[in-house]
Amino acid sequence: MPEKIIESCSVTRLDILNEKGEADLSLMPALTDDQLRELYEIFILARTFDHRALNLQREGRIGTYAPILGQEASQIGTAYALDKTDWIFPSFRENGVLVARGYPLHMILQYWGGDERGIKVPDHLNIFTISIPVGTHVLHAVGSAMAAKYRDEKTVSMVYFGDGGTSEGDFHEGMNFAGTFRLPVVFVCQNNQWAISVPRERQTASRTLAQKAWAYGFEGIQVDGNDILAVYKAAKAAVEKARRGEGPTLIECFTYRMADHTTADDASRYRTKEQVAAWEARDPLLRFRLFLEMKGIWTEAFQKEVDEKAKQKVDEAEKTAESAVHAEPSDMLAYTYASLTPRQTKQMRDF
Amino acid sequence: MAKLNMVQAINLALREEMQRDKDVVILGEDVGRDGGVFRVTEGLLDIFGQERVIDTPLAESGIVGVSIGMAARGLKPIAEVQFMGFIYPALDQISSHAARLRSRSRGRYTCPLVVRTPYGAGIKAPEHHSESTEALFCHMPGIKVALPSTPYTAKGLLISAIRDPDPVIFLESARLYRLIKEEVPEGEYTIPLGKARMAREGKDVTVISWGAMLHRCLQATEGMSADVIDLMTLNPFDEEMIYSSVKKTGRVVIVHEAAKTCGLGAEISASIAEEAMLYLKGPVTRVTAYDAVLPLPKLEDYYMPTVERIKRGIEEALKY
Numbered sequence: 001m002p003e004k005i006i007e008s009c010s011v012t013r014l015d016i017l018n019e020k021g022e023a024d025l026s027l028m029p030a031l032t033d034d035q036l037r038e039l040y041e042i043f044i045l046a047r048t049f050d051h052r053a054l055n056l057q058r059e060g061r062i063g064t065y066a067p068i069l070g071q072e073a074s075q076i077g078t079a080y081a082l083d084k085t086d087w088i089f090p091s092f093r094e095n096g097v098l099v100a101r102g103y104p105l106h107m108i109l110q111y112w113g114g115d116e117r118g119i120k121v122p123d124h125l126n127i128f129t130i131s132i133p134v135g136t137h138v139l140h141a142v143g144s145a146m147a148a149k150y151r152d153e154k155t156v157s158m159v160y161f162g163d164g165g166t167s168e169g170d171f172h173e174g175m176n177f178a179g180t181f182r183l184p185v186v187f188v189c190q191n192n193q194w195a196i197s198v199p200r201e202r203q204t205a206s207r208t209l210a211q212k213a214w215a216y217g218f219e220g221i222q223v224d225g226n227d228i229l230a231v232y233k234a235a236k237a238a239v240e241k242a243r244r245g246e247g248p249t250l251i252e253c254f255t256y257r258m259a260d261h262t263t264a265d266d267a268s269r270y271r272t273k274e275q276v277a278a279w280e281a282r283d284p285l286l287r288f289r290l291f292l293e294m295k296g297i298w299t300e301a302f303q304k305e306v307d308e309k310a311k312q313k314v315d316e317a318e319k320t321a322e323s324a325v326h327a328e329p330s331d332m333l334a335y336t337y338a339s340l341t342p343r344q345t346k347q348m349r350d351f
Numbered sequence: 352m353a354k355l356n357m358v359q360a361i362n363l364a365l366r367e368e369m370q371r372d373k374d375v376v377i378l379g380e381d382v383g384r385d386g387g388v389f390r391v392t393e394g395l396l397d398i399f400g401q402e403r404v405i406d407t408p409l410a411e412s413g414i415v416g417v418s419i420g421m422a423a424r425g426l427k428p429i430a431e432v433q434f435m436g437f438i439y440p441a442l443d444q445i446s447s448h449a450a451r452l453r454s455r456s457r458g459r460y461t462c463p464l465v466v467r468t469p470y471g472a473g474i475k476a477p478e479h480h481s482e483s484t485e486a487l488f489c490h491m492p493g494i495k496v497a498l499p500s501t502p503y504t505a506k507g508l509l510i511s512a513i514r515d516p517d518p519v520i521f522l523e524s525a526r527l528y529r530l531i532k533e534e535v536p537e538g539e540y541t542i543p544l545g546k547a548r549m550a551r552e553g554k555d556v557t558v559i560s561w562g563a564m565l566h567r568c569l570q571a572t573e574g575m576s577a578d579v580i581d582l583m584t585l586n587p588f589d590e591e592m593i594y595s596s597v598k599k600t601g602r603v604v605i606v607h608e609a610a611k612t613c614g615l616g617a618e619i620s621a622s623i624a625e626e627a628m629l630y631l632k633g634p635v636t637r638v639t640a641y642d643a644v645l646p647l648p649k650l651e652d653y654y655m656p657t658v659e660r661i662k663r664g665i666e667e668a669l670k671y
């Protein structure tokens with residue numbers, strides 16, 4: 001008997017905007033001018049916030065911070081594809097997602113300033129807590145999708161993680177559960193080429209991260225993660241597919257971490273200026289602006305207006321965060337269980 | 352009233368709670384058609400269907416992690432880990448997330464999850480099938496640990512665990528599964544978490560134990576005047592009952608089938624030293640397994656406390 005090929009895998013890559021802001025109109029997602037404007041505003045707000053947070057960290061006013069510079073299109077484009085009732089499972093580098101979903105900015109600062117009250121997610125936002133252990137929250141998103149399916153509600157769960165996260169066992173287990181039960185979940189991998197100092201090639205021998213989905217029996221797609229239109233289009237398709245009950249999708253956003261891993265890191269130890277400079281030209285904001293300019297949506301006046309709005313919001317957030325009354329020390333005991341244990345009740349007396 | 356063994360009692364608790372509350376679902380390896388390798392979930396698939404009795408891929412972290420996601424969204428998952436020796440891949444999920452979700456989110460998200468798993472030696476099983484590492488989970492604030500010793504208490508405790516708004520590790524002695532039968536009523540009754548049970552009352556010595564060892568303690572104290580405390584909930588444990596018994600007897604023997612060093616006996620003993628030291632007539636005695644890797648069945652009877660070793664421990668305590 002001759003050997004024969006019984007399965008083969010192909011990987012789609014989606015690009016819409018090039019670096020000059022020229023769009024492949026045949027691939028344009030359905031977005032109105034107002035929506036494009038809104039996306040741009042969110043983008044500016046996210047970048048303004050990120051910049052401010054870095055400064056606040058340098059001044060010792062918040063703790064260690066994980067910047068998102070360069071990854072905004074991946075984050076905003078995906079989050080924008082969701083309905084308010086959908087669920088988001090962020091890791092630690094998702095401030096662009098939080099901003100896009102209207103998470104109170106002062107609470108984000110509070111969180112990075114070391115105050116749990118910042119991640120007491122407001123009841124009207126379907127956003128899970130920030131997950132620090134890499135990859136572990138993939139399973140929670142899958143569980144959420146399982147709950148949605150069980151209750152026959154049409155919500156989608158979207159989970160964010162990095163290229164490094166794809167090496168974790170929980171990523172595998174989550175993808176495997178999602179494929180097996182055909183769950184309404186969208187896996188968003190921001191491949192920013194680095195896991196702290198370890199390059200993407202050291203995470204896996206796979207040519208793409210998107211192709212990993214194939215092994216679990218569902219589709220993976222790679223998109224230009226610096227192209228907000230491509231990201232949005234892929235995410236929208238994945239979300240709609242999930243909502244129709246047609247199962248999960250893995251989206252690999254091919255992007256780059258322009259800043260240090262966190263404020264505690266020095267990326268010059270492990271990567272060259274040339275590599276970073278090459279990616280600067282691919283800045284996701286620049287091309288989106290050029291695109292909007294060609295469409296006649298972007299003007300200097302518009303820029304000024306959104307800059308000012310963003311600055312005002314971030315100023316306010318900073319003020320609110322810094323004027324918050326100090327957290328109650330007893331809070332650390334109060335929320336361990338629904339009610340205090342007898343021993344905790346005694347320990348409470350220390351406060 | 353029917354006489355049930357522990358497997359049947361737990362099965363009854365699961366069935367009644369699933370009937371009562373549509374949010375209760377079961378996940379695990381072989382829990383569906385097979386009814387679990389110990390048959391604890393037998394028959395539940397036929398009653399509740401595969402949406403509620405879910406055979407999962409073979410992945411412990413996955414089972415527990417997915418259950419955490421479900422619990423955070425308001426379901427009440429019961430995750431079965433086939434043997435305690437295989438719970439370790441899920442330790443990260445239990446400790447990093449189940450335990451912390453409520454606190455991290457200051458109450459926005461909670462984790463009403465039960466992780467059931469058979470523990471303990473004495474069933475002539477291969478390596479990794481006889482673990483008794485309950486103390487690991489007692490050292491995780493945010494987690495509760497329950498461990499019944501009889502069919503009746505198993506049912507009542509499990510119902511409390513399922514209804515508890517926080518994550519509970521529910522440990523079932525594989526050795527006891529079919530060893531004892533007793534009357535277990537149908538219908539609702541609960542045994543509260545955090546409360547121990549006086550399994551025998553006396554005045555000369557307080558013997559504290561749980562699960563399979565409890566029965567050896569009862570044998571060892573036959574004919575004696577001893578308080579034998581069945582702890583039932585290991586975290587938070589019933590300090591009140593322990594101290595009041597210690598104040599009465601002045602002598603303490605703690606018995607567990609886990610290794611000695613940093614076992615739960617250490618915590619209980621330290622607590623007694625803090626709270627009831629002046630009532631003690633002599634040192635606290637621990638009768639435990641050895642600080643050894645759990646041996647294969649040929650040696651397991653030497654590893655865990657026997658009735659003889661427990662008796663000797665009690666005699667030591669009674670010298671004072």
Ligand SMILES: Cc1ncc(C[n+]2csc(CCOP(=O)(O)OP(=O)(O)O)c2C)c(N)n1
Nearest residue numbers: 093132133134162163164165192194195196
């Ligand atoms: C399980 C786990 N191991 C190690 C760490 C420390 N750590 C934090 S971020 C990180 C790299 C993550 O890389 P990636 O998944 O690509 O995400 P990125 O930081 O690039 O956004 C490491 C090793 C962690 N948080 N969790």
Ligand SMILES: [Mg+2]
Nearest residue numbers: 162163194195
């Ligand atoms: Mg990365």
